[in-house]
Amino acid sequence: MPERVCIIGLGYVGLPLACLCVEKGFEVKGFDIDRQRIEKITRGVPPIRDSFLEKTLPLVYEKIKVSSKQGDVLPNTDIFIVAVPTPAEKSRPDLKPLKSACRAISKFVSKNSLVIIESTIYPGTVEEIVLPILEKSGLKCSQDFLLGHCPERIDPGNKKFVLQKIPRVLACTSPEGNKKALDFYRSIIDADIMVLNSVREAEAVKVVENTFRDINIAYVNELAKSFEKMKIDLPQVIRGASTKPFGYMPFYPGPGVGGHCIAQDPYYLISKARKHGFEHSFLKLARKINNSMPAHVVGIIESALAAKNIKLEDSKICILGLSYKPDIDDTRESPSLKIVDLLLKKRVKLKIFDPFLPKESNVASLIEAIAGCNCIVLCAHHSQFVEKLSPEFLAANNAQIIVDTHNVLDKKGIQAKGIVYKGVGA
Numbered sequence: 373m374p375e376r377v378c379i380i381g382l383g384y385v386g387l388p389l390a391c392l393c394v395e396k397g398f399e400v401k402g403f404d405i406d407r408q409r410i411e412k413i414t415r416g417v418p419p420i421r422d423s424f425l426e427k428t429l430p431l432v433y434e435k436i437k438v439s440s441k442q443g444d445v446l447p448n449t450d451i452f453i454v455a456v457p458t459p460a461e462k463s464r465p466d467l468k469p470l471k472s473a474c475r476a477i478s479k480f481v482s483k484n485s486l487v488i489i490e491s492t493i494y495p496g497t498v499e500e501i502v503l504p505i506l507e508k509s510g511l512k513c514s515q516d517f518l519l520g521h522c523p524e525r526i527d528p529g530n531k532k533f534v535l536q537k538i539p540r541v542l543a544c545t546s547p548e549g550n551k552k553a554l555d556f557y558r559s560i561i562d563a564d565i566m567v568l569n570s571v572r573e574a575e576a577v578k579v580v581e582n583t584f585r586d587i588n589i590a591y592v593n594e595l596a597k598s599f600e601k602m603k604i605d606l607p608q609v610i611r612g613a614s615t616k617p618f619g620y621m622p623f624y625p626g627p628g629v630g631g632h633c634i635a636q637d638p639y640y641l642i643s644k645a646r647k648h649g650f651e652h653s654f655l656k657l658a659r660k661i662n663n664s665m666p667a668h669v670v671g672i673i674e675s676a677l678a679a680k681n682i683k684l685e686d687s688k689i690c691i692l693g694l695s696y697k698p699d700i701d702d703t704r705e706s707p708s709l710k711i712v713d714l715l716l717k718k719r720v721k722l723k724i725f726d727p728f729l730p731k732e733s734n735v736a737s738l739i740e741a742i743a744g745c746n747c748i749v750l751c752a753h754h755s756q757f758v759e760k761l762s763p764e765f766l767a768a769n770n771a772q773i774i775v776d777t778h779n780v781l782d783k784k785g786i787q788a789k790g791i792v793y794k795g796v797g798a
C-alpha cells in the first residue's frame with residue numbers, strides 16, 4: 373500500500389510538492405484553510421501562476437484529495453508535511469500559521485507518523501514550539517511519532533532548478549526519523565540529500581542561505597548609491613569582477629528585496645539571536661539598506677524628471693511589473709508595490725501594467741501603459757518586457773526617460789536614441 377502523505381499549506385511550496393508526490397506514487401492529501409484555493413485545486417486550476425503547476429496540476433489533481441476541513445484529510449496519514457507561511461509582522465516572526473497547523477496535526481498524529489516542517493523557521497522552532505504542540509496528542513516525540521525539518525529551497529519560476537532537482541538538507545529528532553525522512557525525500561528528489569547532526573542545524577541552514585543573499589544584495593545596493601555619485605557604472609564593474617574565477621560571486625543591485633523569504637527570514641534570525649543576548653548588526657544593516665531602495669528609485673525618477681524640468685507631482689509615470697521577481701505573479705513584500713505607494717503619496721499619476729497581475733494593473737497592454745508617460749519605470753523585469761523594450765521600440769513609442777531598476781535593458785542603444793536612461797548604479 374502506498375504511504376499516505378498529507379501536505380498542510382498548499383501554496384508556492386506545498387502544492388508543487390503535492391503534485392510531485394502524486395507523480396512518485398504516494399497517496400496524497402492536502403489541507404489548506406483557504407477555501408477558494410481548495411475549490412480551485414479540486415477543479416485542477418492552479419491558484420497561483422507557476423509554470424510547473426500550470427503543466428502538472430491538470431494532470432494530477434484528481435489524485436490529490438484536498439479540503440479545508442481537517443477531518444476530511446488529516447486522519448490516517450503516514451507523513452505530514454507542513455508548508456504554511458512564516459511571515460514577519462513588524463520585523464518579528466509570526467508563528468501563528470505554524471502553531472495552528474501543528475495543533476491540527478496533533479489531533480490526528482498517530483504511532484509511527486512522521487511530521488516534517490518545510491516552512492522556513494529559526495533555529496529551535498521545531499524542538500521548542502512544534503514538538504510540545506504535537507505532544508499534546510498524548511504521544512511522545514521520537515518514541516511514538518517522528519519529527520524533523522527539511523527546509524524547502526524551491527525557486528518559483530526557475531525552469532532549470534525545478535523542485536526535484538534541488539539538493540536538500542534534513543534532520544530529525546531521532547535516527548529513526550532521519551531514516552524515514554531520508555527514504556521519503558530520496559523517493560521524490562533526484563538530487564543530493566544531506567542529513568545534518570541536529571534539527572537546529574537544518575533550521576539554521578535555511579536562514580543562513582537567505583541572510584547571505586540579503587547581505588550581498590545590500591552590499592551591491594550600497595555600492596550602487598556610492599557609484600552613482602562617482603559616475604561609475606556598477607553593472608560593468610560587476611561584469612569585470614566576475615571574470616575572476618575564484619573568491620568572487622556576482623550579486624546585482626535593484627529596487628530592493630521582495631518575496632516571502634529573503635525580505636522576511638533575516639528577522640527570524642535577528643529575533644532568535646536577540647533572545648540569546650546577541651545583536652546581529654550586520655543583518656539589521658542589510659535589511660535597512662535593502663528597505664531603502666524603493667525610495668532611492670523614486671529619487672532617481674525625480675532627478676531624471678528634474679533634468680527635463682518636469683516636477684514629479686506634475687508627471688505621468690508608467691510602472692511596468694509589480695511582482696518581486698520576473699515571470700511570476702507573487703507580490704509579497706515586492707519593492708515595486710513600495711515604489712507605487714511612494715509615488716501615489718506624492719500624487720503622481722500612474723499607469724500600471726503587469727501581465728501576470730491583470731487585476732492590479734490599471735491598463736491592459738504595454739503600449740497603453742507607456743503612451744503619453746514622461747517616465748517608464750521597469751520594476752519587475754518579466755521576459756516579455758525585456759524582449760519588447762528595445763531602443764527602437766522605445767523610440768517608436770516616444771519614450772522620454774526610462775528607469776531600468778534591474779539594469780537589464782540596452783543602455784547604450786537607448787541613449788543613442790536620445791532617451792534618458794537611468795539604472796540602479798548605472
Ligand SMILES: NC(=O)c1ccc[n+]([C@@H]2O[C@H](COP(=O)([O-])OP(=O)(O)OC[C@H]3O[C@@H](n4cnc5c(N)ncnc54)[C@H](O)[C@@H]3O)[C@@H](O)[C@H]2O)c1
Pocket residue numbers: 380381382383384385386403404405406409455456457458469470472473490491492493524525526527528632633
Ligand atoms: N515561496 C517560496 O519561494 C519559498 C521558498 C522556500 C521556502 N519557503 C517557505 O515555505 C513556507 C510556505 O511559503 P509559501 O510561499 O508556499 O506560502 P504561500 O502563502 O504561497 O502558501 C501557504 C499556504 O498555507 C495556507 N495556510 C496558512 N495557514 C494555514 C494553516 N494553519 N493550516 C493550513 N494551511 C494554512 C495558506 O492559505 C496558503 O495557501 C514559508 O515558510 C516560506 O518561507 C517559500
